[in-house]
Structures are given as C-alpha cells and as structure tokens.
Amino acid sequence: MKSSIMLLLILGMLSRAGAGEAVSPAYEPAKFFRTQIQPILERRCYECHSHQHELEGELALDSKLGWETGGENGPAVKPGDLKNSPLIQAIRHLDSDSAMPPKKKLPPIEIALLETWVLLGAPDPRTTSKP
Numbered sequence: 001m002k003s004s005i006m007l008l009l010i011l012g013m014l015s016r017a018g019a020g021e022a023v024s025p026a027y028e029p030a031k032f033f034r035t036q037i038q039p040i041l042e043r044r045c046y047e048c049h050s051h052q053h054e055l056e057g058e059l060a061l062d063s064k065l066g067w068e069t070g071g072e073n074g075p076a077v078k079p080g081d082l083k084n085s086p087l088i089q090a091i092r093h094l095d096s097d098s099a100m101p102p103k104k105k106l107p108p109i110e111i112a113l114l115e116t117w118v119l120l121g122a123p124d125p126r127t128t129s130k131p
C-alpha cells in the first residue's frame with residue numbers, strides 16, 4: 001500500500017516537472033531508466049562506480065550486471081525490495097559508514113526516483129556484459 005502511494009506521488013511530480021513530455025515509469029520502463037535514472041547514476045555515482053573512472057567497493061553502476069553482481073557485500077539492488085537493496089539504504093544516509101554519495105546526500109526527488117525504479121523491479125535496458 002505504502003509503495004503504491006509513493007508511486008502515485010512520484011508520477012505526479014514527474015508530470016508537474018513539465019520538462020518535456022512526461023515519462024510513465026510503469027508503462028515505459030526502458031525510457032524511464034534512460035531519462036530519469038541513468039543520468040542520476042552518471043552524475044552522482046560514476047565518478048566512483050564505473051569502469052571509466054574508479055570502482056570503489058568493487059561496485060560498478062555503469063551496467064546492469066554491475067549492480068546485479070554488486071560489490072564487496074553482494075548485489076546492490078534487490079528488484080522490488082527497498083529494504084534489502086544496499087543501494088537504497090546507502091542513498092538514505094542512515095549511517096555515516098555506508099552513506100552514498102559519501103559526502104552529500106542526494107536531493108529528495110532523486111532518492112524518490114531511485115526508490116521508484118527499485119520498486120518497479122529495477123528495469124535496466126543496458127546490455128553490456130561487463131560486471
């Protein structure tokens with residue numbers, strides 16, 4: 001119940017944002033990932049979690065296989081399960097050891113978008129086979 005209420009809120013925010021056409025996360029999952037999720041990962045995480053830059057904690061976020069395999073502590077995302085997705089726990093900044101990004105907490109809209117993505121089953125159309 002709580003999750004679906006949150007999804008409705010997000011959908012409302014996305015359509016009110018008015019930047020171009022609204023993207024429906026549920027009906028266009030690949031487009032949702034490309035336009036709303038990938039840019040957050042690129043801007044906020046790739047610096048330390050991509051093959052072009054660094055692989056901190058052995059975690060790559062520049063491929064689907066990357067977060068599926070996860071880092072030192074296993075898979076970073078459990079599709080549909082916020083509580084058991086280390087990536088979500090990390091961006092909520094619950095404790096200073098695992099807080100991601102380490103220095104500055106993401107804006108609430110970006111946290112909500114990443115939570116929505118996980119709740120939707122973490123659709124990720126990227127096809128590279130690099131872990």
Ligand code: HEC
Pocket residue numbers: 041044045046047048049056057058059070071072073074076086087090091097098100101102106
């Ligand atoms: C400035 C560098 C830096 C940035 C930016 C960064 N991380 Fe990290 N991340 C680390 C380091 C270092 C570790 C390993 C040590 C630790 O857990 O603190 C790590 C570990 C993690 C882990 C745990 C991996 C494991 O299995 O132990 C997750 C999940 C994670 N990061 C997610 C993210 C996400 C999501 C973002 C972007 C929103 C992000 N990080 C941005 C440096 C960074």
